[in-house]
Amino acid sequence: MAGKKVLIIYAHQEPRSFNGSLKKVAVDELSNQGCTVTVSDLYAMNFEPRATRKDIIGPLSNPEVFNYGVEAYEACKKRSLASDIIEEQKKVQEADLVIFQFPLYCFSMPAILKGWMDRVLCQGFAFDVPGFYDSGFLKDKRALLSLTTGGTAEMYTKAGVSGDFRYFLWPLQHGALHFCGFKILAPQISFAPEFSSEEERKVMIDSWAQRLKGIWKEEPIHCTSSWYFGE
Amino acid sequence: MAGKKVLIIYAHQEPRSFNGSLKKVAVDELSNQGCTVTVSDLYAMNFEPRATRKDIIGPLSNPEVFNYGVEAYEACKKRSLASDIIEEQKKVQEADLVIFQFPLYCFSMPAILKGWMDRVLCQGFAFDVPGFYDSGFLKDKRALLSLTTGGTAEMYTKAGVSGDFRYFLWPLQHGALHFCGFKILAPQISFAPEFSSEEERKVMIDSWAQRLKGIWKEEPIHCTSSWYFGE
Numbered sequence: 001m002a003g004k005k006v007l008i009i010y011a012h013q014e015p016r017s018f019n020g021s022l023k024k025v026a027v028d029e030l031s032n033q034g035c036t037v038t039v040s041d042l043y044a045m046n047f048e049p050r051a052t053r054k055d056i057i058g059p060l061s062n063p064e065v066f067n068y069g070v071e072a073y074e075a076c077k078k079r080s081l082a083s084d085i086i087e088e089q090k091k092v093q094e095a096d097l098v099i100f101q102f103p104l105y106c107f108s109m110p111a112i113l114k115g116w117m118d119r120v121l122c123q124g125f126a127f128d129v130p131g132f133y134d135s136g137f138l139k140d141k142r143a144l145l146s147l148t149t150g151g152t153a154e155m156y157t158k159a160g161v162s163g164d165f166r167y168f169l170w171p172l173q174h175g176a177l178h179f180c181g182f183k184i185l186a187p188q189i190s191f192a193p194e195f196s197s198e199e200e201r202k203v204m205i206d207s208w209a210q211r212l213k214g215i216w217k218e219e220p221i222h223c224t225s226s227w228y229f230g231e
Numbered sequence: 232m233a234g235k236k237v238l239i240i241y242a243h244q245e246p247r248s249f250n251g252s253l254k255k256v257a258v259d260e261l262s263n264q265g266c267t268v269t270v271s272d273l274y275a276m277n278f279e280p281r282a283t284r285k286d287i288i289g290p291l292s293n294p295e296v297f298n299y300g301v302e303a304y305e306a307c308k309k310r311s312l313a314s315d316i317i318e319e320q321k322k323v324q325e326a327d328l329v330i331f332q333f334p335l336y337c338f339s340m341p342a343i344l345k346g347w348m349d350r351v352l353c354q355g356f357a358f359d360v361p362g363f364y365d366s367g368f369l370k371d372k373r374a375l376l377s378l379t380t381g382g383t384a385e386m387y388t389k390a391g392v393s394g395d396f397r398y399f400l401w402p403l404q405h406g407a408l409h410f411c412g413f414k415i416l417a418p419q420i421s422f423a424p425e426f427s428s429e430e431e432r433k434v435m436i437d438s439w440a441q442r443l444k445g446i447w448k449e450e451p452i453h454c455t456s457s458w459y460f461g462e
Contacts, residue, residue, distance in 0.1 A: 175338025
C-alpha cells in the first residue's frame, strides 16, 4: 500500500537460496505497491549477535558488576548505545510492518537473527517495566515471520515427531515480538523446500507474493496461548 | 561421581553475576565429587555465533550456491570444519553430561549460545537423516538447562502473562537437544534473581548445589509433548 513502510530482517548467507527468493519477491511486490522497503541483510552486514560491553558507549552505570540488560537500558535512555543498534532501532521505528525472513535452525532463529532481537529490542526502546505485551512500545507495528523448515509439514503436526509448528512459534511470536507490543500477522511457513521439486518451490514463492498483495487488509492473529496450544 | 565427565556451556558476560555463581558452585560441587569438569565460557572465548562460509575449511561441495547445512555436513565428514567447532565437538564427545548455564533472553538462549547450538551440533556430528530424536548421535549423554529469568515464577505459569515455563523449553529441550539424542534432565530454573533478596538468591544457589549432589541418580524427564503442553 502506497506510503507504508516495511522493514525486512533477512538472515540467509546466500542470495540465490530459497530464502533469498522469498526476500526478493517480497521486496518486488511491496515496492510495486508503493511501499518503502528497507532490508537488513544480516550476514551481508556481518551483524554482531553477541551482547557485550561494546554495545555501551562511554562509562557504565555499574562498572563493578556488568549487567547487560541494565546497562543497555541506561544507554538507550542516554542515546549511548552502539551505532549498529541505533541504526536498526531507527529502521524499526520507521516501519509499519517488520518481516523476518529466515531458515529455522534448531526450532528457532539462526543466532545472527537472535542477536538482532537480543540487542535491538532492548528495554527503553521496545518495552519497559511496566510497558510490555499489549502495552509494549512497538504496539502500533505489525510483525510477520516468514520462515523455511528442514522438516516436512507432516513432522510439524500435533502427532508428528516435531510437534505442532505453533509450539516453536510461541517464544518467537509471543516471547520476543508480542512482548514488545508487536501485533502478529499469521506466519508464512515454507516447509522443506530442500526436499521439494522445482515446481513445488515455485508454488511456495508465488503464494507468498500473492499473500503480500492483500497484506494490509490482514487482521493480526489473536496472540494468546490458546492459538499456540489450544485444540 | 568419580570418573564422570561434565561439560558446562556458560553464557554470561560477568563472572560476578548470579549466573556466574551458579556456574561456580556447579564446578566446585562436581569437581568435589571427582568428576572432570570442563567449562566453555562463551563470552570469554568471544565465541563466534554466526554460521558462515568461514566454518568450512577448503573448497565447498557446491561453490555456486552456498548451503550452510549441506556444507557443514560434508565438512564434518571430511574433518574440515573450523577448528573452534571441532574443539567444542570434542568436548561434547567426551562428556557424560552437558549443562547449559544462561540467562533467558527473549524466551530463549542468548545469541552467543544459540550460535554454539547452530554450529557445533551439526549434521554428521550430532544427528543424521535418519538418526535424530531417540536415535540422535548423542543419545548416551544427558543435558540439563540451568537458566535464570527476568520474570517471576508467577508470570511463567499457565495463567500467567508469559505462559507455562515448559512452553519456552520446548524448542530448546526437544528441538535442539532431544533432536540430537540427548536425554533431558529436569531444568533448573532460577526465577527473577534480580528482583530477589540476597537471602533468596542464596537459597537458589544452595538448592542448585544440593541438587547436583544427587544428579547421577536422576532419571531423565519423559521428553514428549505431553510433558510440555499436557494438563
